[in-house]
Amino acid sequence: MQVNNSANFVSQAPIALGNNSSVQAQEQRARVAARETQSAEESKSQKSQLDADTRQRFDIDEQAIALIEREQPSAYGDSNNNAQQSNQQNSYSSGYDAPSNQNKLAVAAYQSVDTLAARDNIEQVFGVDLFA
Amino acid sequence: MAQKYQFWLMFLAAFIILQLPFISIPFKWLESYFHEISHGLTALVTGGNIVRIQLFPNGAGLCTTRGGSSFLISLMGYGGAILWGCLFFSLASIHRKVAQFFSLLLVILLAGSIVLWVRDLLTLFIVLVLLALVLAQLKYSSQKHLQTLLKMTGLLVLANSLMSPLYLLDGQARGDGAALADITYIPEVIWVLLWFTAGLFATYRLSRISFTSRH
Numbered sequence: 001m002q003v004n005n006s007a008n009f010v011s012q013a014p015i016a017l018g019n020n021s022s023v024q025a026q027e028q029r030a031r032v033a034a035r036e037t038q039s040a041e042e043s044k045s046q047k048s049q050l051d052a053d054t055r056q057r058f059d060i061d062e063q064a065i066a067l068i069e070r071e072q073p074s075a076y077g078d079s080n081n082n083a084q085q086s087n088q089q090n091s092y093s094s095g096y097d098a099p100s101n102q103n104k105l106a107v108a109a110y111q112s113v114d115t116l117a118a119r120d121n122i123e124q125v126f127g128v129d130l131f132a
Numbered sequence: 133m134a135q136k137y138q139f140w141l142m143f144l145a146a147f148i149i150l151q152l153p154f155i156s157i158p159f160k161w162l163e164s165y166f167h168e169i170s171h172g173l174t175a176l177v178t179g180g181n182i183v184r185i186q187l188f189p190n191g192a193g194l195c196t197t198r199g200g201s202s203f204l205i206s207l208m209g210y211g212g213a214i215l216w217g218c219l220f221f222s223l224a225s226i227h228r229k230v231a232q233f234f235s236l237l238l239v240i241l242l243a244g245s246i247v248l249w250v251r252d253l254l255t256l257f258i259v260l261v262l263l264a265l266v267l268a269q270l271k272y273s274s275q276k277h278l279q280t281l282l283k284m285t286g287l288l289v290l291a292n293s294l295m296s297p298l299y300l301l302d303g304q305a306r307g308d309g310a311a312l313a314d315i316t317y318i319p320e321v322i323w324v325l326l327w328f329t330a331g332l333f334a335t336y337r338l339s340r341i342s343f344t345s346r347h
Contacts, residue, residue: 128183131171131195131205132307 139342143335146287150295158265160191161258162285163213163292168193169245170212175200185249187258206311210327213293218334220286222341224279231279235270242266290338294331297324 150156164187172182172195180200187193197205224231242263250256269281300309301324309320 128196128198129175129180129200129202129205131168131197131209131311132193 136343139339142284143287143291143339146284146291149288150291157189157191158261159285159288160292161187161189162262162265163289163296164188164191164193165242165245165259165262166216166289167209167213167293167296168195169241170208170216171195171205172197172249174205174208174212178204180205182249184251185245185255186252187255189254189258203312203315206308206315207323209308210293210297211330213289213296214327214331214334217286217288217290217293218338220289221283221338222286224282224286225341228276228279231282232270235266235278235282238266239263239270287338290331290335294328294335297327297331300324 150159165185168185168187172185175182175195175197178200180197183196183198185193185195195209220234223234242259246256246259246263250259269278269285273281297309300307300320304310305313305320309323312318312323313320
C-alpha cells in the first residue's frame with residue numbers, strides 16, 4: 001500500500017528494509033498522523049470561517065451602532081427643538097397680553113417710590129427744563 | 133508796584149492749579165456748582181423752581197428747573213459763575229468780617245442745596261466735599277488767611293468760568309450756547325464770545341479793585 005502523502009516518505013524507508021510488522025504499525029501511525037493533520041486543517045478552516053462569520057456579525061453590529069448613533073443626535077435635537085417650540089408656544093400663548101418692557105420699567109419706577117411727596121417730585125420732572 | 137502784580141500772580145497761580153491733575157478737581161466741582169446754582173437761582177428769581185441739581189466727577193453738571201425764563205436761566209450759567217468769582221474776590225477784599233460772613237453764607241447755601249435740590253449720592257458726595265472745604269477754610273485759617281483763601285477761591289472760579297465757555301466750541305450744538313442760539317437765533321459762537329469777554333472784563337475790574345483797595 002502506497003501513501004501518496006508527502007508526509008509519509010520517511011515511513012517508506014523501513015518498508016524497503018523488509019520489516020512487515022513495523023511497517024503496519026508505521027502505516028497506522030501515518031494514517032493517524034494524516035487524519036490528525038486533516039482534522040487540524042479542517043478545524044483551521046472552520047475557525048477561519050467562524051472568524052469571518054463573527055467579523056460579519058461585528059460589521060453588522062458596527063453599522064447598526066453607527067446607524068443608532070446617527071439617529072440619536074437627531075432624535076435628541078428633535079426633542080430639544082420640540083421643547084423649544086413648546087416653550088415658545090407657551091410664551092406666545094402667555095405673552096400676548098404681557099406689558100412691554102418700557103411699561104414694566106415705568107411701573108417699577110413708580111412702585112419703587114412709596115411716599116406721595118416723592119411721587120409729586122417725579123410728576124414734576126415731566127415737562128422740566130434741563131440746563132447743563 | 134509788587135502789590136499791583138500780586139493780583140496777576142494769584143491769577144496765574146489759579147490757572148496753574150487748574151491744570152494740576154488731582155488738586156484741580158475740587159475747584160472744578162466748585163465752578164460747576166456755582167454754574168448750576170446760578171441756573172437754579174435765576175429760575176427761582178424769574179418765577180420758576182429748581183427740581184434737582186446734579187454734579188459729576190468730571191466737572192460736568194445738570195440743573196433741572198421748572199418754569200422761569202429760559203433765556204435768562206441759560207444765560208446765567210456761565211454768567212453766574214463769573215459773578216460768583218467776582219463776589220468771592222470783592223467781598224474778601226473789603227474786610228475780614230465780611231469775608232467771614234460771606235463764608236457762613238456759603239456754608240448755608242451748600243447745606244441748603246443738599247437738603248433741597250440734591251437727589252443722588254454722587255452729587256451729595258461732591259457737595260459735601262465742597263462744604264468741608266469751606267468749613268475748613270472758616271475753621272482752620274486765621275481771619276487774614278481766610279481773606280487770601282477766599283480771594284484765591286474766587287480767582288479759581290473766575291479762571292475756570294473764563295475757560296469753560298470755550299469748551300462749547302466743539303461743533304456740537306449742545307449746552308447753554310446752543311440753547312440760547314435756539315431761543316434767540318443768534319449763533320452759539322456769539323454767546324461764547326460774550327461770556328469770554330465778560331470773564332476778561334471781570335478779571336480786569338478785579339485787578340483794578342485789588343490795586344485800589346491796597347492804596
